[in-house]
Amino acid sequence: MPRVSFTPHLGRHVDCPDETLPGTTVRQVLTAYFERHPRVRAYVLDEQGALRHHVVVFVGGVQARDRNQLSDPVAEDSDVYIMQALSGG
Amino acid sequence: MSSAGSDRLLVSTRKGLFSVVKNGPSGAWQIDRVSFLGDSISMAYHDPRDGRLYGAQYLGHFGVKLQRSADFGEHWEEIAAPAFPAPPEGVVETFADGRPWPWRVEQIWALEAAADGGLWCGTIGGGLFRSAGGGESWTLARGLWDHPGRKQWFGGGAELPGIHSICVDPLDARRLSVAVSCGGVWHSADDGATWELGAEGMFAEFMPPERRNDQGIQDAHRVVRAAANPDRLWCQHHNGVFRSDDGGRRWQVIANVSPSVFGFAVAVDPTDGDTAWLVPAVKDQTRVPVDGRVVVSRTRDAGRTWQVLAEGLPQVQAYDITLRHALDVDGSGRRLAFGSTTGSLWVSEDAGDRWTCLSTHLPPIYAVRFAAPSA
Numbered sequence: 001m002p003r004v005s006f007t008p009h010l011g012r013h014v015d016c017p018d019e020t021l022p023g024t025t026v027r028q029v030l031t032a033y034f035e036r037h038p039r040v041r042a043y044v045l046d047e048q049g050a051l052r053h054h055v056v057v058f059v060g061g062v063q064a065r066d067r068n069q070l071s072d073p074v075a076e077d078s079d080v081y082i083m084q085a086l087s088g089g
Numbered sequence: 090m091s092s093a094g095s096d097r098l099l100v101s102t103r104k105g106l107f108s109v110v111k112n113g114p115s116g117a118w119q120i121d122r123v124s125f126l127g128d129s130i131s132m133a134y135h136d137p138r139d140g141r142l143y144g145a146q147y148l149g150h151f152g153v154k155l156q157r158s159a160d161f162g163e164h165w166e167e168i169a170a171p172a173f174p175a176p177p178e179g180v181v182e183t184f185a186d187g188r189p190w191p192w193r194v195e196q197i198w199a200l201e202a203a204a205d206g207g208l209w210c211g212t213i214g215g216g217l218f219r220s221a222g223g224g225e226s227w228t229l230a231r232g233l234w235d236h237p238g239r240k241q242w243f244g245g246g247a248e249l250p251g252i253h254s255i256c257v258d259p260l261d262a263r264r265l266s267v268a269v270s271c272g273g274v275w276h277s278a279d280d281g282a283t284w285e286l287g288a289e290g291m292f293a294e295f296m297p298p299e300r301r302n303d304q305g306i307q308d309a310h311r312v313v314r315a316a317a318n319p320d321r322l323w324c325q326h327h328n329g330v331f332r333s334d335d336g337g338r339r340w341q342v343i344a345n346v347s348p349s350v351f352g353f354a355v356a357v358d359p360t361d362g363d364t365a366w367l368v369p370a371v372k373d374q375t376r377v378p379v380d381g382r383v384v385v386s387r388t389r390d391a392g393r394t395w396q397v398l399a400e401g402l403p404q405v406q407a408y409d410i411t412l413r414h415a416l417d418v419d420g421s422g423r424r425l426a427f428g429s430t431t432g433s434l435w436v437s438e439d440a441g442d443r444w445t446c447l448s449t450h451l452p453p454i455y456a457v458r459f460a461a462p463s464a
Binding site for chain 1: 149150175
């Protein structure tokens with residue numbers, strides 16, 4: 001099953017341990033993650049379910065492209081990594 | 090607002106929430122706690138009804154969060170942050186210029202007490218939200234959001250418009266006014282169920298001539314209500330200073346403010362609605378203090394005359410700018426505080442005659458508020 005992990009920066013604000021979860025798209029895998037860790041959802045997605053502006057998702061080291069529907073495919077052995085885009089200040 | 094003085098300041102900054110307390114009647118002000126060091130705090134509010142403290146985080150990457158503390162910041166718990174519902178199926182809302190208007194809370198910009206123990210929250214994004222109490226959950230105030238006039242709003246300095254001022258009538262908490270950058274001033278007499286626009290007399294010099302007096306696009310930077318005379322409101326507007334004596338429907342321009350009529354912040358004496366303070370700056374592209382001198386301007390006669398107060402404030406090569414929420418007066422009307430984007434913080438114990446600098450090294454300051462007095 002796909003493995004989900006997060007930038008350590010997010011762990012400063014909310015508990016977000018690594019998990020192995022079912023799913024064949026970014027949406028499915030993240031939905032499964034948020035079922036286990038509901039507080040993490042609002043840190044990754046906005047209230048309309050889109051990826052937050054400054055959050056990026058990598059699937060197998062490749063940046064996912066569909067920021068609204070999160071339809072990028074996830075393979076059985078993919079690593080899904082959620083990190084923040086870089087910003088200043 | 091209570092008429093008692095407050096010995097505690099809440100300073101919201103780009104890098105944390107600072108609690109600053111006065112140690113005894115003649116003691117010095119000192120920072121006694123820093124919460125959320127490193128995180129941007131857009132607003133804090135201390136609810137005098139139950140003593141709870143709220144801190145609004147704006148985590149650049151991870152969105153808006155709301156924290157609550159029952160012990161003045163020793164312990165915090167994350168509570169629900171206001172959020173928009175899903176828009177109606179198939180509806181893509183746009184601004185008047187065709188750009189998309191997402192239903193998204195970008196920042197918490199105002200927190201105030203509502204009727205019946207509730208809370209109001211104004212946001213950048215344009216939504217006004219109400220909590221029945223304690224911030225356990227939030228509901229979009231549909232009466233304002235669905236008002237056709239809301240569609241005319243646009244951002245002032247931010248991409249999205251924002252509700253920055255929520256002025257609840259202390260005599261009747263079901264009466265309130267909110268002010269929007271850029272969207273005028275709106276009034277409700279039924280606890281936020283229905284709204285009407287009222288910004289007559291304001292003018293927007295930056296708009297084309299035919300829209301200059303359009304009430305629904307006015308860039309009110311900050312509006313405050315006089316607790317002792319709730320029909321008296323003061324507004325620091327993008328194009329000047331205005332006063333209303335009829336609960337915010339009609340506004341009279343106050344043109345003689347020295348050294349300038351531009352600025353962001355305004356405070357009104359809770360015990361005397363004729364007394365108000367401003368922190369003027371050079372309009373509008375430069376936004377620095379006039380002649381590099383930080384001053385506070387005060388009227389005691391409803392705006393007929395103004396005194397420029399400078400004692401204790403830097404008067405040479407000073408470029409501190411005070412944002413709209415970064416000036417406050419306590420319940421006594423004697424103690425004031427203001428902070429700047431360059432991290433300076435000043436307090437006055439005598440209604441602004443003399444100022445004491447508490448720091449010049451804080452992070453950029455977004456909001457300065459007195460906590461409610463200790464019971």
